[in-house]
Amino acid sequence: MPEIFLKNVAKSFGKVVAVDQLNLQILSNSFITLLGPSGCGKTTILRMIAGLETPTQGQISIGNRVVFDSEQGVNLPPNKREVGFLFQNYALWPHMTVYQNIAFGLENMKWGKDKIHARVKELLEMLRIEQLEQRYPSQLSGGQQQRVAIARTLAPGPKVLFMDEPLSNLDAKLRMEMRTELKRLHRETDSTFVYVTHDQQEAMTLSTMVCVIDKGRLQQYAPPLQMYNNPASVFVADFLGNPAMNFVDGHITGDGVLTFGGIGVRFTPFNAVTLGERDVVVGIRPEYIRIGDGDMEGTVYSTLPSGMETAVKLNVNGVSLTSVVFGDVDFPVDKKVRFSFNKATVLFDRDSGRSLARGALSAL
């Protein structure tokens, strides 16, 4: 059952179009991420669903209830949409203690004192911040503030929870820890999470579905691994994965001979497609370039060993290719190495940037 439904939603600020004709279905109990570069409109989308921003046109429904419809003139205020919202900067009320911050929303719902007390205790325990109950936000660290903000958002038990880059103000280690926490909370609370981020790794690791947005337009909407392996466009392929995918201009002939960077290989598509002869962009994930043996040769341009893996930049006939080698290995600069391609390669149309086919490369 779809929990949230967006139909032809658009938003413009004056002449600037922030979101353009967006159609999106978010299933119940899913954890979806809106992913894209800054200024792509993802926060606007989130705020429109929550009711903090009014769309220029379109229709939005949450849980079978139309909350916005430009034609019918429906526009429920945020407080009537029964959603939760976690802000990037936490937005904790500075003049209230942790307890008061969490209890505030419950008081609005006219809960009894005992019931509020029990619920706040439960949340404090759930987020492991019992000892902070009587503190003020200014007396908390960033990570603690984050936990309080989550507790406050979860308190009324919203069925849908919106999060706007909630981890971007935390340091790397804390961010990792909170990711684990969020994923666990998603299971425990049994609700739908809509999460905005520009961090592809966050999107990959957290969500059940990723929605990539660029310039206010939906680029691809798919489960993270599927999107990683089968990107719909150069933009999506480039956005996912670190180090980024290698893109090399190439040419394919009618009989499947692919040339790029002075290399000639055979391209065998996984699915039966007719490519014909055309100019393409060849997309190869760094982990699918194996250094050590193989038919091709390149020069090491630079290496970035990180212990667990080493990113190696190769120069192949003036074209640079990045490869990831697992394990604590390093290569001297300017050394000649042999390499081969394995697993999948994606071909994109040179003009439109859309994906054409996925397949394997082999020596001629």
Add this chain to the structure above:
Amino acid sequence: MDAVSARRRAMKRIRGRTLAWLTKPANIVLLVFAVALTVLTLYPLLSLCAETLTIHPGREARAAQQTAGELSLYHFQRLFATRENDYSRIQFYEPLLNTLLVSVSASLIAIVFGGTVAFLVTRTNLKYVKFVSAVFTFPYIMPSWTLALFWENFFKNVNIGLKTSNGIMAAVFGVYMPEWFVYGAFPIALVLGLHYAPYAYILIGTMLRNMDANLEEAATILRTRRARIIRRITLPVVRPALMSTFLLVFASSMSAYSVPVFLGSPVRYYVLSTKMKSLMDSYPGQAYIIASVMICMGVVILLLNQRVTNSRKNYTTVTGKSSRISKINLGRANYPLAILLVVLLLLVAVTPLLTFAMESIIVKAGDYSPGNMTLDFWIGTNLEARLDQGDSTGILLNPRVWSALGYSLSLAAVSAFVAGTCGILLGYGVAKRRGSRLANLVNSLSFFPYLMPSLAFGAIYLAMSAKLPWLRGFMLLALVGSVKYLPFASRSGLNAMLQLSGEIEEAAIINGVPWWKRMLRVICPIQKTSILSGYLVPMVSCMRELSLFVLLVPTSNTLLTTMLMQYSEKGWAQFGNAINLLIIIVVLLVNFIVNKLTGASIDKGVGG
């Protein structure tokens, strides 16, 4: 031998350290200001204290039955504890209570009015916002007596006060207002409140504008009703700003002089400042005690304010990316509310000007028929033939008016230049050495003049100049003006410098750019607007200042403001109104030109 060389080494070390300390321009700036400000503020303060213990010649010596120049506690005893004829009650305790009553009411009026408008402008989709925020600062830019004069002009009648003539209300509409409405606590508090409302508007509005919109949105999401959000979230977050505004308006109202003179004296309603002025001629010792009491109240308020603003740190939150506040839709109430506000603002800001214009062209007071109107008071000649009082020419043809205007303008310009420049340097020194003892000292010293009631400040400098024959005339006035307005300039200078990260200057230091060049080519251009605002506030304040200079001017023709004072004392109402209008127009014009040319505006460097 060893001891000698050890001492030599120690000497060398100290010399090295001192030299290193002196190579930092910030240290030199602070040192110079520490010395200069001690002389210019502490010395007057101490001499004020000395005056309260000294018997002055004349009536005072005779009344005290002591010889002049003697040290005595007589003034204190006389002012605070004389039951005979209710002397202490009339001379001190009643004015004190009046001051408290008027100042508290004025602060509340300013906060309620200014705060409401600030809320409407920043948080709702009110119509005509541009007009409202532009006109709302008018009363603050205009001299504070403007509204007081307007009130009197408008409501006075022959039954009350000096019982001289009817104002517009009585003459045109035939409505005779009761005395409490026209003179005394009510109009004084109201007029001061309206005068300082823009100040509250600026302070609270800035706070509301800078407040993180997410704080309110978070409450909205948690199903909070609008009224509850305002009561439980918005108000508590801006409470420090409200408190601070309250205290600053209180301090300013407390030392206000011209408003209670116009609206209190006609019915013998005294506050501390007017009492001080009236005691100054005959019993200066007691007047100086009142001045000291006012300064003490000022210090207490300043300390309270410092505590309040320091605790504000807890309330500043990292502003998020969504500064797009969703504004409250006023719906059908929008137009009525906007129109009400516009009408109110026109009443407060524009009608005074119209009544001044009106009063300056009627021949016989109280008669507003067209046949009674003339432009003679502006451009007439040979007036003595037609009028039984006043100057022989209209003010625009009167060379003394033009020379006073020139004098006022140059005094304002010089004071603003000195105060503004010192403010920048001082801000630089304090910002660079923030937290050090010297910086704290200089910072507090520079705030002292703010606490001194203008009249008392003028009186002290008058006493000082008696001992320093070279300190006379323009120089004396410019010095007093510069010192008195330094607090505003230094505050905007300090704010400007604190906003600038240290690296900006350090990048220039690395490149070997000398200090003066760093100031002129790097720091000042970056903070141009707020630095220029630091010049504008002293300029405008000085232009309309009366009580600070009234004791110091060589003749009452010297400044436009003192000329106005002289004319209204002589009862030349038309000339007075014309000059008043001239002052207001000049002040608004200066403000407008500076604002258009540089973008600096009075609300970027608010003063008292």
